[in-house]
Amino acid sequence: MALQDEIELKAKQIHTDGYSLSIGELMSLYRDREIDIHPEFQRFFRWSPNQKTKLIESILLGIPIPPIFVSQREDGVWDVIDGLQRLSTILEFSGLLRDSEGNIKAASKLNGTDYLPSLEGKYWQKDDDLPNSFDQTQRLIIKRSKLGVQIIKKESDKDTKFELFQRLNTGGTALTEQEIRNCILVMINKDFYTWLSELSQSPNFQSVLPISDRAVEEQYDVELALRYFVYKSITLEEVNSTKDIGKLLTDKMVEFASDENFDYEGEKANFDKVFELLNSALGEDAFRKWEPQKNKFTGAFSISLFEVIVTGFGKNSELYNNTAESQAELAEKIKSISLNQVFIDNSGNGKRASTRLPHFLPLGTQIFGNEN
Template sequence: MSMNQPINSVIKEIFFDEEFEEMESELLTNDSTKIYADQSDPEIDGLYNRWERGKLDVQPDFQRYFVWDIIKSSRLIESALLDIPLPVIYLTEELDGKIYVIDGQQRLTAFFSFLKGYFPDNKNFKLSGLKVLKEYQGKSFKELPEDIQDKIRYCQIRTITFKKESDPNLKFEIFERLNTGSVPLNTQEIRNCIYRGKYNDLIRELAKDPDFLSLLGLKSSDQRMKDVELVLRFAAFYHSTYINYKAPMKTFFNNEMVRFQNISEYDSELLKSAFKNAVSIIKSLLGDKAFKRYYKGTDKNPDGYWEKNRFNTSLYDILMDSFARVDKNIAYANLERIKEAYITLLTTDDEFIDAIEKGTSQERRVILRFEKWRYLLSEITKDTKKLPRCFSYELKEQLYNASPICTICKNRILNIDDAAIDHIEQYWLGGQTIPENARLTHRYCNASRPRKE
């Protein structure tokens, strides 16, 4: 098999026949969408030398650490000595010139550790638990006869290397199917391998921002890179905008990684500034309630409440994107009005609620939730001097501090976030937005009261 020929046969080995046929019809019909690979049978000694020279990365940071024990590692060596065929090793060539292991890390680490004489944790490696070649039990590589050492060194193992010219999205799909470890890699850990470069480094750097981690409720970086994927979510919508979003989300994010893989310094600084602007405003606006739902009360219990634990990525998307584009000073001058509008949207607009809870990756729902929130925010920030239709937060504080009793159900309002100010004479009947025409209610009671034209 030549190095730069599309190899559908290799892909077919990885996928079930019906899966391959579907992928072939959808992805392989376009000349620009292909996989290029090099299939070969290198000797362990050659792979070991490439690894020592830094040309083969067996344990990059996207992979699991070595988890095999000494018995499993020893039996791999025994299998090689018995000429038992070993599973294929899958590699990927990246733009930095290195070769990275996709599938086969544990096997290669076991071989290399035996040649070195010790495991990654510095424990000595002497053969243990052998079932057939018991005469070599307890021996290190250097203690074996020279001909046995040579048999290990020159043992051939089939490798398939996906070339850097391959289509990234198709390579991502193949990587997912090969990802069969005891703790499979998630999509961002796979991206961390497939799309290595300046952009990958940038989003990992932004994910370490202390204020960002605080908004996510994290004390340190997430070990499974969920925080990094959230930065990527923000960046994808910031660069492409929600108008150009195409499902599925996974491909939308992958395309973002491809587009900016070697991001310029100028674009890098723009993204950093937008990200930090959004994080700063959201921290002041919502603090530990960021990216969580607010629920209005019910007939039985009119008290509303904030979601305690569940993170809502749909709310994350609209808040991060909108506040990346708003002047910080204008946002700070209107924080309470913005918060009031946000909670009102979460408790009164059924279309919006559905769009953040059901089928959230559907294009129409993405557009709907972005546009509803952006309209409300723009109404508040476009003219800071315009008199609002809604009562001020300051008035709500005054009424709540004076008496936190709902004027409709006559029960105590437990939290000011659950309080709403209602027009005594309704706004659409000519009621003015003045303190004399204001009364304090539960959000639920206000939303549930009869409205007569």
């Protein structure tokens, strides 16, 4: 297909519109639940008090604010796909923001700035502290200020809003790829997000992941749980056909979450068994490299080892059990990976997942399956 044909075809799949709405109108839409900012996202979008204050200051001073992007759902409600932190900041300051349980969060207060030092300690409206509350004029300045709203209409291709969400939120933001996936997952299937998130917090899974607190904060443990289900289900053909494992993870996640027949109970049982056995056999050494000269596991968590183990052991967990003999066998097989020449040749610095996995999928099956 020629380039122009591709452009015209894709352009027809995207239907947009644009409005300029006052912040007061957006407050009303939120109050009436006609715009959804997904409170689950708030843990991923981390603005400091100073960043929040700068936004309110900009509105007060008439400094233009970037537009927000929304996607119109079948029920007419707008899903916010970009601008969530800006809207959340305004709603939190004005005492309207709800948490994931539907309860109103405590209204925030502002910090002083170079331009407006008197913003220090100010609230939107606090009846027991009127000197530190905005007056009617200041509240009206904010409520009458305009924000551009770009709307992806419901007639658009169903994947458009997720693609747009990724594009708009992978630029100058602090979000990791998994935090973006989590947001997409909440929009597609909140129950799947909750299920995956809860599995990532299971004690056996956490015990075999010696990763940093920062990595946990950035949802790397959730990403590893997702990788587990993706890696044990993908085919060699799927791996060979992609150059971007991140995109493959997202696509498979959407596939799982959209599948009405996804076996939640069966997949959870498999996950629980695999990580219980790994924890019993090796604990936090399960994904560390084995050094026979030192007769111990060394180093940090190895994503390369994770890939070999979950692609092989995850698919063949029925061959193992909780007996001492089986656990010893499992530990020896994991030790053998670090010494395997295929593993050595395809792991380490400079080896991307897209080049590792075509070698690691068959290697995992060879080591943990019936072919060994």
